[in-house]
Amino acid sequence: MLSKKIEKALNDQVRVEAESSQIYLAMACWAEVKGLEGVARFMFDQSDEEREHMLKLIKFINERGGHAQISALKAPNVTFNSFQEMFQMLHDHEVLVSESINELVHQSLQEKDYATHNFLQWYVAEQIEEEAMAKSILDKINLIGDDKGGLYLFDRDIQQLTVTSSASSSAV
Numbered sequence: 001m002l003s004k005k006i007e008k009a010l011n012d013q014v015r016v017e018a019e020s021s022q023i024y025l026a027m028a029c030w031a032e033v034k035g036l037e038g039v040a041r042f043m044f045d046q047s048d049e050e051r052e053h054m055l056k057l058i059k060f061i062n063e064r065g066g067h068a069q070i071s072a073l074k075a076p077n078v079t080f081n082s083f084q085e086m087f088q089m090l091h092d093h094e095v096l097v098s099e100s101i102n103e104l105v106h107q108s109l110q111e112k113d114y115a116t117h118n119f120l121q122w123y124v125a126e127q128i129e130e131e132a133m134a135k136s137i138l139d140k141i142n143l144i145g146d147d148k149g150g151l152y153l154f155d156r157d158i159q160q161l162t163v164t165s166s167a168s169s170s171a172v
């Protein structure tokens, strides 16, 4: 059974994951209209993954005697000055999500809620992967800068990354 405090904290995380999904969906749309199909596909996939993160939390809350709350979301940024800026935002957002997960882990220990603590370990591992991926993409795009040819190749490469990461996450 979840304490009210943990239930509230988990519901806050439901909102964070839902907002993440919307943020990446908006990035996907921007990339798509800019003609970068690979980047768009990557962002659509990221958005789907965030929705899965949200659903996993919702199921857990309801199964543990709580009530998952579906709440209003903050509107995401829909335009960007550059792909560099967009990937910087993705990276910074993942760092924020990690901080939020860490805070939840901390609270679960304070409340001696070991079931929730155990459940959250999946998110801890997932955030390590997501931050690492966001960082490596950001490093690449920063190297490319404004070079159009580089961006074209990057768009092709990122499709490969999407295939690889969905293959590894479906293996989990």
Ligand code: FEO
Binding pocket: 017, 020, 049, 050, 053, 094, 097, 130
């Ligand atoms: Fe669900 Fe990208 O964190």
